[in-house]
Amino acid sequence: MNKAPLSVLVPAKNEAANLAECLATVSFADEIIVVDSQSTDGTQEIAATGGAAVVQFDWNGQFPRKKNWALANVPWRHEWLLIIDADERITPELEREIRAAIERADVDGFYLNRRFWFLGGWINHCGYFPSWNLRLFRHRLGRYERAESESGGSSGDNEVHEHVILDGRAEYLAAPMEHYAYPDISAFMEKHNRYSTWEARVSETFYRQPGEANLAARPFGTALERKRWLKRCFRRAPFRPTLRFLYHYLWRQGFRDGYRGWVLCRLLGQYEFLCVAKEWELRIGR
Numbered sequence: 001m002n003k004a005p006l007s008v009l010v011p012a013k014n015e016a017a018n019l020a021e022c023l024a025t026v027s028f029a030d031e032i033i034v035v036d037s038q039s040t041d042g043t044q045e046i047a048a049t050g051g052a053a054v055v056q057f058d059w060n061g062q063f064p065r066k067k068n069w070a071l072a073n074v075p076w077r078h079e080w081l082l083i084i085d086a087d088e089r090i091t092p093e094l095e096r097e098i099r100a101a102i103e104r105a106d107v108d109g110f111y112l113n114r115r116f117w118f119l120g121g122w123i124n125h126c127g128y129f130p131s132w133n134l135r136l137f138r139h140r141l142g143r144y145e146r147a148e149s150e151s152g153g154s155s156g157d158n159e160v161h162e163h164v165i166l167d168g169r170a171e172y173l174a175a176p177m178e179h180y181a182y183p184d185i186s187a188f189m190e191k192h193n194r195y196s197t198w199e200a201r202v203s204e205t206f207y208r209q210p211g212e213a214n215l216a217a218r219p220f221g222t223a224l225e226r227k228r229w230l231k232r233c234f235r236r237a238p239f240r241p242t243l244r245f246l247y248h249y250l251w252r253q254g255f256r257d258g259y260r261g262w263v264l265c266r267l268l269g270q271y272e273f274l275c276v277a278k279e280w281e282l283r284i285g286r
Contacts (some may be wrong), residue, residue, distance in 0.1 A: 003030040004099050007078045007139070008052075011066045011158045013037040015086035016046055018180070023050030025090040028099070031077040035070045037157055059157035066158040068144050081139035084177075088114070093175035098136060101173060108168025109137030115176040119185075119260040126261050126268075127252035131179075132172065134164040141167045160195065185267070192271045200278035203235060240276050245269030 006029040012019060013036065023046075026032060032052040036043055037059065047054050055074060057066050064072065067083065080102040084090065090098070094112070101110050111132040116123040123129055134142065144162045182188040219226060237243055248254045249265035257264070 001028065004028050004102065005030055005078050005080070006098070006102055007031040007076045007081045008033065009067065009070055009074075009081060009083045010034045010047075010052065010086060011070070011083075012039065012043050012047070012086050013158070014039045014041045015043050016041040018086040019043055019046045020050055022084060022086045022089060023047070023052055025095075026082065026084060027051060028095050029082065033070075033074060033076075035066055035074070037066065057157065063146060065144075068146075068159065071139055071143060076139050079138050079140070081137060081142075083135045085179075087180045089178040089180070091175055091178060094173065094177055097173045097175050101136065101171075106169070107171050108141050109134050109164070109166045109170040111170060111172045112136060113173070113176045114179040116182070117178065117180050118182055118264055121257075121260055123257055123260065123264060125252055125256045126248045126254035126264050128248075128264070129176075134166060134170060135177075136173070137164065137166055137170070138168065161198070185263070188267055192267070193274065196271055196274035196278055199275045200282055203275075203279055241269045241273040244272035 008026045008029045008031065010019070010022060010026075010032065012034050015022075016039075019034070023032060027050075032050075034043070034047040034052045034054050035057050036047070036054055037057055044054050055070070057069060059065065071081075082090075082098065098110075101107070112135045113129075114131040114133060116128050116131070142164045144159045145165050146162070181191070245265050245268065248268050249261070254261035254265040
């Protein structure tokens, strides 16, 4: 089958365990570039074997981080760009949709729907599915929102929670993208310990002070804008960890995912507790 006129960005750092399978699912693209952060586990060699070029990114601790830097500095061969993490997979059904999508002239981007694998099965509820992310777009028209904090700290050199702000029209692709983010509970705990530190440090500038470089928070906007608005309101509520659990388990029907839904929702409540505790720690530290 012919290669699609598509460029692929894979941000990576020590992703030897995931990268080969990821690259195999995007091999239909004409250009694949792994933007690496000085990996020491053989990531670069795996990328080369998988048909990808490697570009090194050396973060200075300031803006921009990895994905925005790559969008602005890599000389992309094609107008359309797909961004995929090493622990994500493009299914054959989604590949067919992507091939058709990039032929359209009336749209500038597409949201992809991630499906999470957790404790040996797919999460179909809990507020984790559907999970829409703008990952396929004309690269000159999209940049990740900017989330910085005066107190410093981040989730690393790569955008994690930030969303793409697109200067154009976007639609949705139906086939889900597979996401193997949490091979076990320890991985979930390790990542969310880092994420909660980031959340606490940017809570004021990111969630409560919207700007042109950030996703808007609107009660009647897009699904992501509504989610951002709810999260901004929620950060002022009492008993946030309990409310977070009830929101995911009852309102978003996490109970329908059985035992794995119960575990995930309890972990999300614990994550919210870490965010609250770290926000308080920063306040008394000031």
